[in-house]
């Protein structure tokens with residue numbers, strides 16, 4: 720019996736996690752606020768997938784517009800040191816749950832249950 724296996728093994732977050740992250744970030748880029756559904760891994764996925772359970776944890780995922788070369792995602796790739804300082808990138812050995820992102824000047828922790836801490840209910844409105 721011949722079994723054909725797709726080589727396109729997905730290492731991304733599952734549907735529920737994607738929905739959760741999009742809901743948390745309100746379908747907006749966390750850096751600039753434009754509408755996006757692009758999910759960025761703060762701690763990069765390792766080569767050939769990873770067994771690190773935090774890779775696809777909501778704390779490690781954030782919506783960023785653009786691709787690897789454009790938009791805010793592109794900025795992160797081109798300014799890795801600054802991006803790390805602002806929490807958009809998390810080093811392989813760090814825990815994304817304890818690495819806040821710098822969201823509009825406010826440090827924000829992303830939690831495993833798809834929330835942010837401190838809560839953003841008091842976030843200033845307007846551009």
Ligand SMILES: [Zn+2]
Pocket residue numbers: 748749750751752753783784785790791792
């Ligand atoms: Zn953006």
